[in-house]
Amino acid sequence: MARNDNSVNIENQGERYHHGDLRAALIEEGLKRLQAGPAEALSLREIARNVGVSATAVYRHFPDRAALLGALCLVGDERLADAFAAAMARAKPGLDAFSAMGRAYVRFALANPSLFRLMMSAQVGGLDHGRSRGRDMLARGIAEMSGGRTSKAMQDVRQLRAWSMVHGLAMLMLDGLVPADDAIIARVVDAAVL
Amino acid sequence: MARNDNSVNIENQGERYHHGDLRAALIEEGLKRLQAGPAEALSLREIARNVGVSATAVYRHFPDRAALLGALCLVGDERLADAFAAAMARAKPGLDAFSAMGRAYVRFALANPSLFRLMMSAQVGGLDHGRSRGRDMLARGIAEMSGGRTSKAMQDVRQLRAWSMVHGLAMLMLDGLVPADDAIIARVVDAAVL
DNA sequence: CGACTATGTTTACAGTGATAACATGGCAAG
DNA sequence: CTTGCCATGTTATCACTGTAAACATAGTCG
Numbered sequence: 001m002a003r004n005d006n007s008v009n010i011e012n013q014g015e016r017y018h019h020g021d022l023r024a025a026l027i028e029e030g031l032k033r034l035q036a037g038p039a040e041a042l043s044l045r046e047i048a049r050n051v052g053v054s055a056t057a058v059y060r061h062f063p064d065r066a067a068l069l070g071a072l073c074l075v076g077d078e079r080l081a082d083a084f085a086a087a088m089a090r091a092k093p094g095l096d097a098f099s100a101m102g103r104a105y106v107r108f109a110l111a112n113p114s115l116f117r118l119m120m121s122a123q124v125g126g127l128d129h130g131r132s133r134g135r136d137m138l139a140r141g142i143a144e145m146s147g148g149r150t151s152k153a154m155q156d157v158r159q160l161r162a163w164s165m166v167h168g169l170a171m172l173m174l175d176g177l178v179p180a181d182d183a184i185i186a187r188v189v190d191a192a193v194l
Numbered sequence: 195m196a197r198n199d200n201s202v203n204i205e206n207q208g209e210r211y212h213h214g215d216l217r218a219a220l221i222e223e224g225l226k227r228l229q230a231g232p233a234e235a236l237s238l239r240e241i242a243r244n245v246g247v248s249a250t251a252v253y254r255h256f257p258d259r260a261a262l263l264g265a266l267c268l269v270g271d272e273r274l275a276d277a278f279a280a281a282m283a284r285a286k287p288g289l290d291a292f293s294a295m296g297r298a299y300v301r302f303a304l305a306n307p308s309l310f311r312l313m314m315s316a317q318v319g320g321l322d323h324g325r326s327r328g329r330d331m332l333a334r335g336i337a338e339m340s341g342g343r344t345s346k347a348m349q350d351v352r353q354l355r356a357w358s359m360v361h362g363l364a365m366l367m368l369d370g371l372v373p374a375d376d377a378i379i380a381r382v383v384d385a386a387v388l
Numbered sequence: 389c390g391a392c393t394a395t396g397t398t399t400a401c402a403g404t405g406a407t408a409a410c411a412t413g414g415c416a417a418g
Numbered sequence: 419c420t421t422g423c424c425a426t427g428t429t430a431t432c433a434c435t436g437t438a439a440a441c442a443t444a445g446t447c448g
Contacts, residue, residue: 019427022426040234044404053428054427057427064405064406120369157382161382164358165358168359168361168365172357175314178354187351188351237434249437259435390447392445393447399439399441401437403436404434406434408431409428410427410429417421
């Protein structure tokens with residue numbers, strides 16, 4: 001949720017040569033544009049135009065388009081982690097964990113379709129965007145769920161099944177292959193045996 | 195698997211004004227290019243160039259780029275359906291059905307990453323590419339699996355869980371978030387309770 | 389044969405990501 | 419205070435894209 005930690009006055013600086021915090025402004029505009037359309041349709045020039053800056057100014061802050069998308073991914077990951085934290089806080093401990101996390105996962109995807117898809121697309125410039133707070137939380141939450149006296153290998157399989165299920169449901173709904181109905185999410189995620 | 199049902203000699207016609215079957219050639223070249231890179235990187239001009247035809251010739255056979263991609267989707271769907279049919283033929287009837295279909299699904303995705311992603315992306319020009327032989331077969335196979343005396347609603351939920359799981363696993367592996375290991379596929383898909 | 393039509397071509401335009409060379413202005417050292 | 423450095427902007431340019439319009443060719447059918 002953190003928005004502007006840069007202490008620069010964004011208003012009434014239309015005439016300034018130096019923007020103040022162009023990097024943050026570009027990211028913000030990119031996120032805005034990502035709410036309106038897919039990541040493929042996101043053009044550097046349009047972002048720069050909307051921010052009120054020349055197209056090539058972007059390259060002072062990002063080596064290329066992929067790097068800007070990568071920055072957007074990082075923001076998305078923070079938000080996903082926040083959503084997980086909130087969901088976990090509300091959930092009763094124990095078996096509820098998976099339901100809560102799973103619902104949060106799918107809902108996040110539906111609420112931020114382009115951003116979510118971008119975050120999961122991986123070939124964002126080839127970088128595997130290594131550690132991810134969101135994925136770590138998901139893994140921990142699922143591990144807590146399958147806590148019984150099963151073997152480590154079996155836990156891993158269950159964990160992967162769980163992630164696959166929520167990820168697949170999110171993708172199918174995002175792509176319109178399954179209606180994005182909240183009741184359906186609940187029925188699929190709740191009481192899944194795995 | 196069907197390749198050339200057009201009975202036109204593709205060879206030694208380098209000088210012809212009319213191509214013979216340009217539409218098929220464009221699709222074929224598109225599929226080839228899709229094996230080498232993602233669908234976003236697929237350009238009309240490059241396809242036309244490789245086929246040896248001017249860029250705008252494409253528009254005699256497809257209204258726009260999205261339409262060509264749509265045609266590629268149709269081919270992909272046929273191939274997926276073929277893969278399903280082969281898997282079902284090999285599988286013993288009954289509970290094996292889901293394992294066989296699930297493995298075929300994920301393997302198809304891994305074998306044709308860009309094509310699979312394209313097929314599932316839906317916003318291919320806005321058309322929801324309505325009926326799909328591949329999806330129909332998947333649905334029927336899964337329905338056969340969850341055949342017990344459970345309620346219709348419960349069957350639907352299980353069916354959706356199954357599809358979500360294999361779809362999610364395929365996507366996670368495609369995006370490099372889970373190693374694309376055949377043994378992992380087997381462990382996840384087999385003996386899933388759902 | 390002659391016209392029609394399907395299927396090509398050339399030309400043109402607006403938009404894109406990216407590079408190179410140049411301009412500005414804030415800040416720190418002399 | 420002045421000087422110069424350098425981060426951050428700018429303009430100009432290039433190769434590429436999808437697409438539209440106008441023109442050319444050739445196979446087909448009256």
